[in-house]
Structure formats: structure tokens, C-alpha cells
Amino acid sequence: MDSEDTLALLRLLAAGGRSEPRRRLLDNHGSATAALAAGRTAWRAAGLDAAQQGALCARSGGDDVTRWRRWLEAAPGHRVIGLHQPDYPSLLARLGNAPLAIWVLGDPDLLWHPSVAVVGSRAASAGGLRNAFDFARAFAVSGLAVTSGMAAGIDTAAHEGALAAPAGRTVAVLGTAIDRPYPQRNTGLYDRIAATGTVVSEVPPGMAYSSGSFPSRNRILMGLSLGVVVVEAALRSGAAITARLAGEAGREVFAIPGSIHNPKARGCHRLIRDGAGLVETPAEVVQALATVATSLGDDLRGRLAAPIEVSGTADGVAGTAGLPAGSDHQRLWHALGHDPTGMDDLVSRTGLTAAELGSMLLLMELEGRVAVEHGRYSRTSQ
Template sequence: MQREELAGWLRLAWSPDIGRPAARRLLAAFGLPQQIFAQAPEALGTVLPHRQLEALLAEPQGLPALLDATWAWLQAEPGRRRVLTLGDPAYPPALLQTEDPPLLLYAHGQPVAEWPRAIAVVGSRNPTPQGRENARRFGHSFAQAGLTVVSGLALGIDGAAHEGALEGAAEGQLATIAVVGTGLDRVYPPQHHDLAHRIAGRGLIVSEYPLGIGPLPENFPRRNRIISALGLGTLVVEAALKSGSLITARQAAEQGRDVFAIPGSIHSPQSRGCHELLRQGAKLVETAQDVLEELAPRAAAAKTMDAPSPSREERPLLEAMGFDPVGLDALVARTGISAADLQAQLLELELEGLVARLPGGLFQRQQLA
């Protein structure tokens, strides 16, 4: 992105009183922001009411400083720091399908050629010890299965899920995505500074908020729609009845995603939110495998079908596996495929019922009738 293009997007996104719906109408009518701001007021008035037109024609206060800061931030780590716009081919397709996609998405971490299949894991900021361990274990198992874990970098369940994903992900795999409610020039909560650094190294941190925005309370519920949209489903590990995790779960359901909940003690306030979700139709899960099996149809539908799938007999990985249990290292040696790519292929085969995951990190090809 060139500096002039970035300036146009920043001005459109942060013009007061415009809002995302009006900005999308302008983009649909006139094209990129530079073209919008080149229009005569009369033309813009065919899309905007008078109050919003006046706001659009006035340059937002502080725009030059924001542009300078954002440009410097991008240049500090080219390729690893990006601003993705609605017009960018690298913008997450799952967000484009939601009612209110961000105009801009700031990203810091591994470059993403294709957004991975993911699962959102959320929950209480004050979990029980068992809840924290469940989040870590589920995150670890999902990453081992080749899924990217999406969460919000908050204390408690979010942090544990990120940690588990980092532990379970193969080398080169996009382990986890943290969707935060601040600008990417700061870390909130500050206790997660080291965790954020590790996520940026092996995953991705994203935000719709510009640099300089601190932890404003109203921004965290808003970012939850991004967490739920990036996942094939949302797992709530522990949550009180008024937890923000229930907002994420509701948004996931509204977006057509699966909602999963782990049951807990009837005496624990941190279980009541999950029990309420279960009463509303969320899927009860006890293991990561329960989630993987439920996601199988959605994962298959989400898979890009650029070419006809090879028949079962034609898949080289199945042939390399044979029918005896085999570990990931052995498959790397047999096929020459990277561990990260193997994890992704094994997940596809597992979801199709062609491969079973065994204890001890082993996989076994399934005999078909």
C-alpha cells in the first residue's frame, strides 16, 4: 500500500459521524477512498445526508499525525506489519461475509497467504484452575489437529488457549490469532506482553483500531464479532452469566457458526454461562475430538475447491501412510512434506473419516468397506 492510499483509507475510516455502513456505501458508489475524496460535494450528497457530508468534507483532527505514525509502524517491519482494507485481496474472506466488516484490519505477525481454518476459544478472565487447564489443553489439541486458535489475548481463558496453541502447533504453522481491542502499538493487558510477542512470532495479532487507541471498555465487545467470524465455530470454556464470552457466542450463532460449551460444576458461577448456552442449543463437548467431529461438514464446505479432489486411492499421503500407526516425523521423512502442511492434510483426511488420530501423536489410515 502506498502512503497516499493509506491516507485515504485512514481519513474515510476515522471521519467523525461517518460510520462503517456509510463508508461502505461510499466505496460501493465511487470506488477507493482516493476516488471518494476526489468527488464533488454534489455527487457525495447523493449517498450521504447533509450532516455526514459535512463531516466527510472536513479532515479529521489528528489525521496527519496518525498517518505518520501508521506509516512508520508499517515500515518498521515490512511484510510482518500490514493494514488490510476491504479492497485488499488478503482481507479475511470470513469477515467479508459478516454484516459489519471493519474497513481496516491492522495485522502484526506471520504473513498470511491464505487465511487458515480456525476455531475461536473464549471464556472467563477469572477462570477456575480446571477451566484454565481445559483451555490450554483444548488449544493444544486444536493446534495439533492443524486448526488455528482464535482468541482475544485477555487474562484467563483467552491467554491459556493462546498458550496451548503455541505449544501444540507445528513449526511454520499459524498457531494462533489474537484479536485485540486496542491499537497494535500497545499490549493490553500488560501482563501479556511476552505472550503477545510470541504470538506475533508464530501467529498473528489483529485489530480494527488505529495506533494510539488504548483499552476503552466499549471496544472489547465490538471486537468479539471478529473473533467469532474468523473461526469455523466458537468454544466457550468457562463463563459467568454476564460474561463477554456470551456476546461472542451469540455473534457466532448469528454468523451461522457452531457454538460449543464445556459443562462444569453446578456450584461454580464460572459454569453458569456455559450451562445457559447449552440450554439455548450450544453443543456440549468434553474433548477436542468432539469439536473436530462437529466441524467436519463446515471445514469441508470452507475448503477451497480450485480443482477436482483426487480419489481416495490417488492421494499420495494416504499411500505413504500404509495401514499401520505412524507418527508425524515418519511421514515427514517418507513424503518430504513440511510438518505444517502435513498437519493440514491430516486434518482434512481426519475430518473425512479417512484417517484416525491415535494416542501418542500417531495417525492411522482407516480401512474402508
């Protein structure tokens, strides 16, 4: 944690108060460093109140900044990403109320990977838990990451399902501080996700949380995802809030129908009546999200600075043309064959990580170069 811009971002976060003026200040100046250097006149013009301006004048930023720096320096996997920094997830950044910054534990690149949110009741039925696990595992096998809130019930089952898949990816979005797993009985799950996936929160380390933090985190949950699948939900529930926010943000919303005698299915039935897609299999969701994943793929190409252009060979079938010579994409292409190959073998052949391979394989799949079935990959062209 030695970036000047990161330190400036911490001071902006520590200033507290309304987020909108600070977001406007960043819009006006392009970076946290420039925003702080702009001075009181610019701060006032952006709408910062006297307390916020006074906080920005303090050179150290106070005890909060000291504590946050200590957390960031504690391990390589500890990060904070500001809204105006290039690593901020593009899907989340499109929200009008995106957080000024997100705190990340684990692999930040996973936040750019196409994902589907799986949400539902904390007091789920046995059938609901099974559905959440099975759907999440199938999503992970198909190459999607699974995003959920690490709460009891459906959230926990969804994370476990994703982790059960070979090289399965999952993202946990907390309503608590980034360093405080909730509920505490999920501490082991928190550690596993941090080691192999990503944990995210907008609440800085060491900070207290309130009941309002949990509904607020739902916008991050759906903001990181291409779509939301509601497994079980009461009429008034956090899952229903997430689905409503997703619909308002233009995300795909799906619901699994249940028994008319199960009160936890009523929220799903209401969502279906209101226009959510009724789904009975994971494949229906994967197929529906394939088109919207293209948009994220375009953003990811820019971030990787390694565009994949589809160029036909003499017989009109896409080949290796357009893959940067000597690039990781070329290395992956040569590691692939026409026989299905598992992720572990691709990691061994290329020396790349599963997360790096997953992003490239998804782009190749969208371009029609690669086919995936049961978590194994093969070429579709010569």
C-alpha cells in the same frame, strides 16, 4: 507500505465518523483509491457527513495517517487489510458489521486458516484453565488454529495451549490498539504470538481504546472462527456476548459443562439450555466443525488459485490427479508417505512454511487425501 490503495484506505479510516457510509462508498466504487477519486458528489451520495468529506479533502490525511504509515513501514509483519481487499478474511467479511479494516501483526495468511475460538472467564478456576489449555492444544494438534482475545484467564490458557502443540497456530484479537498488548503482563505472550501466529485489532496503532472496544472486538473474534467454545463464563460476561454473536451469525456454539456449585459455569449451562452443543472432548468439536470447514476451504482454493479436484484412480481411490503439476501441492504430496509424518519433517522436505503446509494439508484432509492423527500426517490414497 507503498500501495496507493493502502494510503487511500488510511485516509478513509482517518476520516472517522460512522462506518456505514464509508462502507457504502467502498461498495459503490470497489476500492479505496476509486472511492477517494470519486469526489464530493459521490461522498455525499454515500452518506458521508461534512466532517468526513472535509477530512477526505485533506491531501495528507493528517497526523493519524502519518503515524499509521510509520508503523506499517516499521517491519514486514505490520499490515492493514481493508474490507474490499482480496486478503481480507472471507469469514469475517461475511458479517454485516465487519470492520472497514483490520490491523495485523504477524502472519496474515493465518486469518484464512480454519479456526475455533476458545473463550471464557478472566477469573477462571484451575479446572477451567486446564480445560482451556487441553482443548486448545488438541485443536492445534488436529490442524485447527485457535482464536482468542489474549485476556487474562481462559484466553491466556487457550493461547498457551495452542502454542504448546507442534506447529500450533493461534490468533489473538485485541480490544486495544494493535501495538498495545493488554493486559500488560501478557506482553511476552503478545510477542510470541506475533512471531509465530497473528495478532489482530481494528484499533489503529497509537490510538486510545475505551471499555466499548472490548465487546466490539468480540464480533471479530467469532467472525474469524468456524465456531466458538465457551469454557467457563458467568451469566453476564464477554464470553457470553461472543457466544450470542456467534449464534446470531450462524456459527457453531459449544459449551463445556461444569459444577453446579461453580458460578463461572452458569453461563455455559445457560448456553446449553439455549441450544449450544454440550461438549466433553475436543474431538466432538473437531468433528462438528469438519463440515462447515468445507465452505472456508472453497474460499481458500480461490485465493490460493490452486484448486484441488478429487479424481479417482483406476481402482476408485483418490490419487495425485488434479494436483497442479510442479505445484506446492505436488511437492507436499511427494513429501508425504503412508507412515505418519510430523510437521517439522514436512517443512524440511518441502521447503515450505508450516503455515503454507497447514492450509494445504487441511484442504487435502477435507478432500479425503490426507489423514491426521496426533499432529502427524499420512496419505489415505496411492
